[in-house]
Amino acid sequence: MSLIRDLADQIVSAHRKDDICLPIPDYTLNTPPPRIDNESAADLNELAATLAAIEMGFIEKDAKTIGKAWSRMVLQDGGFDPFKWPSRPEHFDLLPWTRNMNPKAFKECPKRLGLYGVMPDADWVKRMVEAEIPTVQLRFKSEDRYKIRKQIRESVKATEGSKTLLFINDYWEEAIDAEAYGVHLGQEDMETADLEAIRSAGLRLGLSTHGYAEMVYADRFCPSYIAMGAVFPTNLKKMPTAPQGLGRLYKYAQLMNHYPLVAIGGIDESSIHAVVKSGVGSVAVVRAITQTKDPKAAVKHLQELMRA
Ligand SMILES: Cc1ncc(COP(=O)(O)OP(=O)(O)O)c(N)n1
Numbered sequence: 660m661s662l663i664r665d666l667a668d669q670i671v672s673a674h675r676k677d678d679i680c681l682p683i684p685d686y687t688l689n690t691p692p693p694r695i696d697n698e699s700a701a702d703l704n705e706l707a708a709t710l711a712a713i714e715m716g717f718i719e720k721d722a723k724t725i726g727k728a729w730s731r732m733v734l735q736d737g738g739f740d741p742f743k744w745p746s747r748p749e750h751f752d753l754l755p756w757t758r759n760m761n762p763k764a765f766k767e768c769p770k771r772l773g774l775y776g777v778m779p780d781a782d783w784v785k786r787m788v789e790a791e792i793p794t795v796q797l798r799f800k801s802e803d804r805y806k807i808r809k810q811i812r813e814s815v816k817a818t819e820g821s822k823t824l825l826f827i828n829d830y831w832e833e834a835i836d837a838e839a840y841g842v843h844l845g846q847e848d849m850e851t852a853d854l855e856a857i858r859s860a861g862l863r864l865g866l867s868t869h870g871y872a873e874m875v876y877a878d879r880f881c882p883s884y885i886a887m888g889a890v891f892p893t894n895l896k897k898m899p900t901a902p903q904g905l906g907r908l909y910k911y912a913q914l915m916n917h918y919p920l921v922a923i924g925g926i927d928e929s930s931i932h933a934v935v936k937s938g939v940g941s942v943a944v945v946r947a948i949t950q951t952k953d954p955k956a957a958v959k960h961l962q963e964l965m966r967a
């Protein structure tokens with residue numbers, strides 16, 4: 660165990676100053692440490708990196724994913740170097756070159772979806788089309804199937820004949836019926852959605868992720884894009900992980916670069932340029948558009964900042 664501790668200490672001190680480190684979440688401090696014994700981990704490197712990642716503030720499932728990636732990195736790159744960080748698809752057992760050969764891949768969407776407005780209803784979708792935003796999402800939350808269908812139909816109609824691409828959040832069946840451009844699903848939504856129905860209907864699929872483990876999981880479905888967040892704090896949604904920050908976003912964007920990527924969560928005009936520099940082709944925002952005096956001007960300004 661002392662060798663594992665020593666390797667973990669080396670990794671932590673090599674990366675302590677990196678901005679991928681976050682404070683260990685409170686709930687982790689009050690729960691027993693994860694079981695990272697020889698039954699679940701292949702080797703010392705995996706154990707050490709898992710332990711180090713926990714101390715760097717990664718949640719347990721991400722720490723375990725990092726442990727496995729670290730172990731592959733050591734094997735593939737010829738030895739232990741605490742200053743390295745797993746960053747290549749093969750470290751995470753991803754197969755970036757298989758999209759064209761994968762019959763289960765979701766239909767492609769542009770690599771750069773640009774500014775992506777996540778909007779609460781069809782009127783807002785219409786405003787975004789008028790503002791010529793490149794990508795918009797209808798994120799209308801309701802229990803009422805009639806209202807949902809109406810909102811989706813109106814949104815699809817609003818984007819017809821425009822250059823704006825429309826994703827429908829959550830309601831994949833209604834999105835298929837209305838022949839929307841695509842669907843956005845979160846990790847829990849994926850458990851109940853019929854992904855095959857979405858794929859065979861030819862709709863694009865965007866998936867939410869909140870860290871390494873969910874990215875590796877999402878990759879198995881070969882979605883049209885992968886969303887990553889929350890980058891910064893947001894009060895619009897309770898997130899399963901702490902805000903990941905720019906340091907982690909840069910690492911995620913490098914790793915998942917073979918996908919169209921969307922960054923989301925707390926992004927505004929002060930941060931959008933730094934977010935784009937991570938390499939993501941799209942930035943999704945809510946309040947940076949809806950809570951401004953002139954949403955149309957905000958769309959223009961945010962796009963200018965993305966290009967700057
Ligand atoms: C572009 C984009 N990214 C993430 C989300 C969040 O989706 P989900 O986790 O399913 O949460 P809800 O939006 O359904 O509350 C999103 N909608 N869009």
Ligand SMILES: Cc1ncsc1CCOP(=O)(O)O
Nearest residue numbers: 893895896924925944945946
């Ligand atoms: C829907 C959603 N999913 C992750 S963060 C978020 C809300 C983002 O809103 P804002 O851009 O105002 O922080």
Ligand SMILES: [Mg+2]
Nearest residue numbers: 829844845848
């Ligand atoms: Mg959802």
